[in-house]
Amino acid sequence: MESMPSSLAPALLLSMPQLVDPNFHRTVVLLCKHSEEGAFGLIVNRPLVTTGRVVVNADPPVDSSERELQVWLAGPVEPQRTWILVGDEPDESDGMRIVDGLSLSTSPVLLGRVLAPTPPPRARLLVGYSGWGPGQLEAELAEPAWIVAPAESSDVFAEDPDELWRRVLHRKGGKFTLIATMPYDPTLN
Numbered sequence: 001m002e003s004m005p006s007s008l009a010p011a012l013l014l015s016m017p018q019l020v021d022p023n024f025h026r027t028v029v030l031l032c033k034h035s036e037e038g039a040f041g042l043i044v045n046r047p048l049v050t051t052g053r054v055v056v057n058a059d060p061p062v063d064s065s066e067r068e069l070q071v072w073l074a075g076p077v078e079p080q081r082t083w084i085l086v087g088d089e090p091d092e093s094d095g096m097r098i099v100d101g102l103s104l105s106t107s108p109v110l111l112g113r114v115l116a117p118t119p120p121p122r123a124r125l126l127v128g129y130s131g132w133g134p135g136q137l138e139a140e141l142a143e144p145a146w147i148v149a150p151a152e153s154s155d156v157f158a159e160d161p162d163e164l165w166r167r168v169l170h171r172k173g174g175k176f177t178l179i180a181t182m183p184y185d186p187t188l189n
Contacts, residue, residue: 008137009034010099012155013041014147014165017182023076026165026184029130030085030151032098039132042074042083042104044124045161075130083129084110085156087122102153122157147176 013029029041048071074083084105086095095105114123132140140146149172158164169180 007034008148009039010151012149012151012168014149014168016145016147017179019145024130028155028164028168029075029146030098030156031148032096032104034137036134038134039137041130042072042085042126043130044072044074044085044126044156045158045164046073047071047161048073048127070125072124072126073128074126075128077129077131079128081128082106082111083126084114085124085126086110086120087153087157099151099153102151102156124156147172147179 009031011031011034013027013031015024015027015029017026019025024043026045027043028045030044031039031041033040050071073079084107085098086103086105087101088103095103095107095110097103110123111125113120114125137146141148147169149168155164155168158167166180169176
């Protein structure tokens with residue numbers, strides 16, 4: 001019986017240009033967990049502009065707010081679920097360190113701070129997630145549908161999320177620099 005390779009997490013998964021699934025086209029996924037049971041990740045380059053009211057029905061529930069709020073679409077699974085990526089270790093014990101300078105939390109206390117009029121500077125509120133069942137990610141990597149790159153906390157807080165996919169490919173170098181130059185829609189070339 002073939003054994004499972006060691007966990008890829010933490011890492012970034014960059015979708016290959018031929019991955020046409022609209023949920024993942026040109027996405028950068030922060031792979032947080034990877035094991036024999038499957039994988040869990042969060043898309044970090046899909047910003048949404050909405051109001052706090054959208055997260056009212058989130059798990060955990062939060063107070064409604066009418067102010068505009070930057071929310072990130074982390075994946076198509078459980079879009080009512082909220083996550084918080086923070087640039088420092090969370091104060092609460094329910095946080096999970098992803099890489100140096102980056103933790104994941106579902107803390108209602110931290111969520112309240114993110115929704116405050118002056119949220120922490122290095123915090124992202126995300127909804128949904130990206131998930132793979134046992135062996136599914138490995139099969140997609142073999143296609144190849146994804147490029148694996150090292151995760152850095154600065155990627156999550158990139159000022160221009162639309163350019164993150166290209167920037168990480170350039171950082172990876174070699175043939176990936178060429179992939180980074182491909183047009184968003186090759187049929188328009």
